[in-house]
Amino acid sequence: MKLGYTIIYVADVPETVAFYEAAFGLSQRFIHDSNLYAEMETGETILAFAGNEAAEMNGLAILPNDPTGPAAGWEVCFVTGDVSAAYTRAVSHGCSPVSAPSQKPWGQTVSYVRDLNGCIVEIASPIAQAS
Amino acid sequence: MADAPGQSIVLPDGRCDIIIRRNRNAPDVLMPVITGPATRAYTVTYDVGDTWFGLRLRPESAVALWRGDLEHAVDTVLRGQDAIDLVPALATHQYCDLMLDRLAGLALAAPFIDTRLTHALDILHASGGRIRVAQLARFAACSPRHLNRLFRGHTGLGTKTYAQLVQFHRTLNLITRGRVPITDAALEGGYADHAHMTxxxxxxxxxxxxxxxxxxxLPQLFAQ
Structure with a gap:
C-alpha cells in the first residue's frame, strides 16, 4: 500500500484550484464536470479537492474547514529550495501568514500559512539526507 | 408505476413534497398531495397501476409553499381539495402536460432565500448533523438564536430537529449502504450510545x- 491521494473537502472546488495555482504555483491536473472533485499536479502523491457535498454522498460526516476558527489538526507541506520566495508568493496571493520562514536547529527552513479555506499549509526546504 | 399493490414507508427528511397521484385505469382522476416538513415516517398504500410524480423542495423553500401557514404545517398532509386550497393553480392545470419546473413556478411564492441559511444547511449536511449549533451559527455568521429563527421561518423546523433528521438518515445509511455494525454506526453517527440511537x-x-x-x-437528501 502507498499514499496515493490527499483529498481536502472544501466549500468551492474551482475556487480552491485557482487559489492553489496562484498561491503555490501548482497546476490543475483534472476537474470533474460536477465541479465537486479536482486533482492537482503534485507528482506521485496527488493533492485533490472535493466539495463538502461529496462528503455526504460518500457517507462521511465532516467538520468543514473554517478560516475564521482554529485549523483542523493536520497540514499539507510543500517542499522547495526557495522557501522565502514561495512564502512571499503565497501571502501575496491571499494566504494568511502564520509563521514566516525560520531556520530550524536541524537545518531546515520552515514557514506556515493558511489557505483560503483555513487549512494549514507548510512551506519548507528539503531536509538534507543524512550521510 | 406500481406493478403490485403494497405499502411503502416514507421516511421524513424535513422537506415538503408536491405530489400528483393517479391510476392508469382512471387517468383523468388526479389527486394532488402536498406534505409539510416531515419529522415522522408515514406509510403509503398503493394499488396496481398507481403512478405519481412531483417535486421535493429544498428545505428552505418550505415557506414559499406554505407561506403564513408554515408554523402549522409540520407533519401535515393535504390531499385533494385541501391541497388545491393551498395552491389553487393545482385545480386548473392538466398536470400530465405540466413540466415540473412549471409546477414549482405555480406553487411557490417568490423565494426569499437567506444565503446564510443555505450555507448552514450545506454544512449541517456535510457534518452528518453532528456539528454543534453554536459552531454552525459561526459558519452562518449569525447568533444561534437567529439561526434557529431562520430555520423555523424557512424550513418550518428548528435547527436541532433538522440536525437530528440528518443524523438519523446518515446513521441509517451507515447501516444499510455502508454495512456498518449497529454499535459502530451509533458511534460514527454521533449518538452517545445504542439507546440514544434507538x-x-x-x-x-x-x-x-x-x-x-x-x-x-430512503430519500436522497439534497438530490434535486
Missing amino acids: RAFRRFGGFVPSKLPPRLT
Whole structure:
C-alpha cells in the first residue's frame, strides 16, 4: 500500500484550484464536470479537492474547514529550495501568514500559512539526507 | 408505476413534497398531495397501476409553499381539495402536460432565500448533523438564536430537529449502504450510545435499528 491521494473537502472546488495555482504555483491536473472533485499536479502523491457535498454522498460526516476558527489538526507541506520566495508568493496571493520562514536547529527552513479555506499549509526546504 | 399493490414507508427528511397521484385505469382522476416538513415516517398504500410524480423542495423553500401557514404545517398532509386550497393553480392545470419546473413556478411564492441559511444547511449536511449549533451559527455568521429563527421561518423546523433528521438518515445509511455494525454506526453517527440511537430511530422511523423494515423509501437528501 502507498499514499496515493490527499483529498481536502472544501466549500468551492474551482475556487480552491485557482487559489492553489496562484498561491503555490501548482497546476490543475483534472476537474470533474460536477465541479465537486479536482486533482492537482503534485507528482506521485496527488493533492485533490472535493466539495463538502461529496462528503455526504460518500457517507462521511465532516467538520468543514473554517478560516475564521482554529485549523483542523493536520497540514499539507510543500517542499522547495526557495522557501522565502514561495512564502512571499503565497501571502501575496491571499494566504494568511502564520509563521514566516525560520531556520530550524536541524537545518531546515520552515514557514506556515493558511489557505483560503483555513487549512494549514507548510512551506519548507528539503531536509538534507543524512550521510 | 406500481406493478403490485403494497405499502411503502416514507421516511421524513424535513422537506415538503408536491405530489400528483393517479391510476392508469382512471387517468383523468388526479389527486394532488402536498406534505409539510416531515419529522415522522408515514406509510403509503398503493394499488396496481398507481403512478405519481412531483417535486421535493429544498428545505428552505418550505415557506414559499406554505407561506403564513408554515408554523402549522409540520407533519401535515393535504390531499385533494385541501391541497388545491393551498395552491389553487393545482385545480386548473392538466398536470400530465405540466413540466415540473412549471409546477414549482405555480406553487411557490417568490423565494426569499437567506444565503446564510443555505450555507448552514450545506454544512449541517456535510457534518452528518453532528456539528454543534453554536459552531454552525459561526459558519452562518449569525447568533444561534437567529439561526434557529431562520430555520423555523424557512424550513418550518428548528435547527436541532433538522440536525437530528440528518443524523438519523446518515446513521441509517451507515447501516444499510455502508454495512456498518449497529454499535459502530451509533458511534460514527454521533449518538452517545445504542439507546440514544434507538430512541432517534423510533422517533423518526418508527422502528429500531436491529429490525429495519424491508420496504423503506430512503430519500436522497439534497438530490434535486
